[in-house]
Amino acid sequence: MEAEVLKVQRHESKYKGASDFYFIFMKELVTGKSFRTCVGVDYRNFYKWSPVINADNPRGVKLRGLRTKQTPKGIIVDADSCVEVIQ
Numbered sequence: 270m271e272a273e274v275l276k277v278q279r280h281e282s283k284y285k286g287a288s289d290f291y292f293i294f295m296k297e298l299v300t301g302k303s304f305r306t307c308v309g310v311d312y313r314n315f316y317k318w319s320p321v322i323n324a325d326n327p328r329g330v331k332l333r334g335l336r337t338k339q340t341p342k343g344i345i346v347d348a349d350s351c352v353e354v355i356q
Contacts, residue, residue, distance in 0.1 A: 270335040271298045277327045291322050306346040317352045331356040
């Protein structure tokens, strides 16, 4: 799946001593459907998302290689996807 980043939000962990995490909101390029994912600084998949999170202006960054997965709260982008910035 290919998607465009809409925004990145940083949140402090509610657990004492834990690192920050980020919500990344995006929309699929073909259908326009909205998705999100959540990435923690201490998680092994953070490096895949760091080019998006650390971008000066992540809005509009286009990504490919995204996979979705079903959760109890709905369908989200799998944070373990092989993310590639295409623009």
